[in-house]
Amino acid sequence: MKLVRLGEPGRERPAVIDDQGVTRDLSALTRDIDGAFLASDGVLRTRRALAEGTLPELNSEGLRFGPPVARPGAVICVGQNYAAHAAESGSAPPARPVIFFKPPNTVVGPYDEVEIPRGSVRTDWEVELAVVIGRTARYLDSPAQALEHVAGYTVSNDVSERDFQLEHSGGQWSKGKSCATFNPLGPFLVPTDEVPDVQGLRLRSFVNGEPRQDSGTADMIFSVAQLVYDLSQYLVLDPGDVVNTGTPEGVALSGRFPYLRPGDVMEIEIEGLGRQRQTLGAA
Structure with missing residues (x-):
């Protein structure tokens, strides 16, 4: 389901x-x-x-898909969690998870327009597996406990403005991650027990129909279980919180592709979790 x-x-x-x-x-x-x-x-x-058989059928024709979880209290993001992406960013793979936050108001539906912010010249895409917390996680004893606290998984696009992130932020990334519409989420929330191997999912992204990213969650430096465990040592994960688990190589920051412009179309997908599509507009 x-x-x-x-x-x-x-x-x-x-x-x-x-x-x-x-x-x-x-x-x-x-x-x-x-x-x-x-x-x-x-x-x-x-x-x-x-x-x-107690749930009535709903005529969904023509209805917009919103984010599959409402009003997350926190959107916690993991940076450089794929070695190849760290390399294309000019960094060594991290020894411990690197985290940053996006405001919950960045979250929009999977087919909503994404706005290129004023003054942006380096807006970028990032396909990511998103973890939705289902039970409060605080000071977990081991990664083996972690997935018991996860409600399910969905598709996330961690849209980024690289100048804001790297040149304007004084060493912090939040300015480049927090612009309006910068976290399309969905279309579906798939329960944890219906994803047999969360470390065996294929992730892909496309811009204007051309391939950009093509990798798998097997290449994560820190697994989903390790990330949830690690985060629980420093902060409280509440039900409904979203954890973006990092993006693989193939973003515009690599220098291999142009940055996004108004009218461009992003499409991102994760095996078994669905596909998003957003058109870029100007803020």
Whole structure:
């Protein structure tokens, strides 16, 4: 099954796409797919309701896909988590996870327009696996515990403005990561137990139909379990929080491709989790 949120921004309704591809309304179970829903066994309750046949069919034709999780309290990002991407950025692979934050208001739907910010000359794409937290994670004892605290996975585009990130930020990356619309998320939230091997997923990105990135989560320096464990030693991960786990090589920062311009089209996908598509506009 796939959890989705459908409708106009701020008015999305919760839904689930069952194993037959039928979209069903989740409004009887929850007002939204958010941290409270995930923390209250929302995935299990949804699966039970599907088995019992109590969820009505929802006509989703023409409805916008919103981000599959509402109002994340935090968007935590991992930098340089693929060795080849670190190399194309001019850095050695990190010995410990490097993190930065994006404001939750950067999160938009998977097909929404992405705005190139004022003054930008180096707006870039980044396909990433996003982890959605389902249970509070604090001081976990080992990585073996980590995936028990994950509700599911989705597709994330960690859009970046490289001048803002590297030249304007005084050593911090947040200025280049925090612009409006800079984190398209979705289309689906796929439960953890329906992703048999999270370290065996293919990630790809395209600009105007031309291939850019093509890699796999097997190439992560720090696995999903290691990242969740490590983060829990320094901060509290709450239900509904999003963790972007890093991007592979093939971004414009490498010097091999031009940066994004208004009218360009980004498409990114992760095996089993879906495909996004965004057109670039000017802020």
